[in-house]
Amino acid sequence: MRLAAARPATALALLAGAAAAALALGLAAGSAGFGGLSDATILWQVRAPRVAAGFATGALLALAGALLQGLTRNPLSDPHVIGVSGGASVGALAWLLFAPEDGVAIGAMLGAAGAASLLLALAWRVTARAQQPLAGAGPVGEAGATVLLLGVMIGAGCAAGVSLLLALAPEGRLRGMVFWLLGDLNGVAAWWPAALALVAALALAWPRARELDLMARGEAWAATLGVPVARRRREALLAASIATGAAVATAGAIGFVGLVVPHALRLAGVRGAAALLPASALAGGAFVVLADAIARSAFAPLQLPVGVLSAAIGVPVFVALLLRGSRR
């Protein structure tokens, strides 16, 4: 499918249609058998919140991926790379270890906020030390790589924290903790915080899409076009941190979506943040809902972690896209 041939509005409409179809399928599928729409309790108490949470989570991760890839000028950036999801994992596991199990989202949120604050503070220091050449533009420098490396370091620290917590965990709690790490929509407490975070992150980043595009082509060059580079960088980083933190807090560390969805959309011809940010949200949401629908029904009544399915679908699709792209 070449979305490049279509206008951005057409591409977005196509993706919105696909997302609606995925939502319908997600509502229809489940361990109680396909369909089951007659049972209002299952539909509205069990499936609808889960589908909504899955959609919001996927949308958040893909949106964060699209933002971070542009911000670091690196198509291999991913929400997990900047360490925010690592912080959320540490927070959630600490909560699972030391506190009652049903408040795990609070622990994840706190962990994500901690890692994001650390990253923002360090990134601020890096950019503030750079020269301040243009009135109104703020410090300019190719800080993308530095921010990326800071994120990787925070992530590495968090990974050690996760190992420590797993080593400390008693047998009885270990299984729940490991499943949480795999990425799981099974025990989703509430879907609306993720939806709220999606609205906030989009509202923060989407209006600046044109300027973010210019920055992705070169920060100093964007500054000569009048873009307040340092402020835009902070805003985009904040939006990505909100999105990642909320996604991980809702459904655990679902890997892969943030890296692959924006990349696949670009290979399919969606370009420019104005189209890519909403398209990533729609496609990422649809992707996770579909993966979760299969995870729930394929081995019913056993439910697989959605992270397993997202990788099982995503890896071959992505490799195929890459091979096709390099042949062009």
Next chain:
Amino acid sequence: MRRDAPGALEARAARPWHAAVRLEIDGLALAAGGRPLLDGLSATLAAGERWVVLGPNGAGKSTLIAALAGLLRPAAGTLRLQSRPLADWPAATLAGWRAWCPASWSDPFPLRVDEALRSVAHAHAPGGDAAGTRLAALLRALDLEALADHDVGRLSSGERQRVAIAAALMQDTPLLLLDEPSSHLDYAHRQMLAAALEAHAARGGLVVASLHELDLAWSLATHALLLQGPAGPPGRRAIAPFGGADGDGADAEMRVWAGPREAVMTPARLSRVYGVPVAEVEVCGERRFWVGPRRPEPA
């Protein structure tokens, strides 16, 4: 009107192309990575002039171009555009006055040539039909028409360079700063570059471009800035300058010369600064520079 109130008044008072552009360099000193590059450069650059920046590797050409763009804070001295210190210009207003074309680009994401040019927009840029007309004219002027729907990441180095030049011209600013715009260009496309820059100056623009080719610099420029650089010429003691003792202190570090091309680009001085023998020759009535082989440095 523009939203940021502090800049609004100036934006009205000085619209690009409505007043003759004028860039004053006053006692400029630049350093890069803690290393001083040049010191005490003063010159006034005015509308209609085409300046080339010459000098050996590491002399500070790119640093000077970036400083003139307002991207670096000088170690000392002042830069004034329209009599107003460059550091006081709001970035959004300055974007309508000067365009900067860096020496190299990386293109991490897919981008078509026409998209790359069309997206060069700022507060003062013409929109709609005017932008489309300008885009078409620039694609023609730099021989990019056949490449308009190609991805910039798949172009050759010379083709990518032409896109970068076109993007700088697309910004439609009086002051045009180009860092090595002729790199990777073949002979025909260098002449297209020269023609585009001449046209820019002829309509009241001011061009500053760093170059390495003396012949191209001579044919392109009205004025020249020659930078000695901190290192001095390679093996400078070994050079016997052509044309007498006109080296006028080229042995000293960080010398700079600024002025009309005839006054600055003398063979003796070029020999000293570049560390190779340079002679003037006349070919078909045109002035050309002959560059000879380096002499081995005496023990």
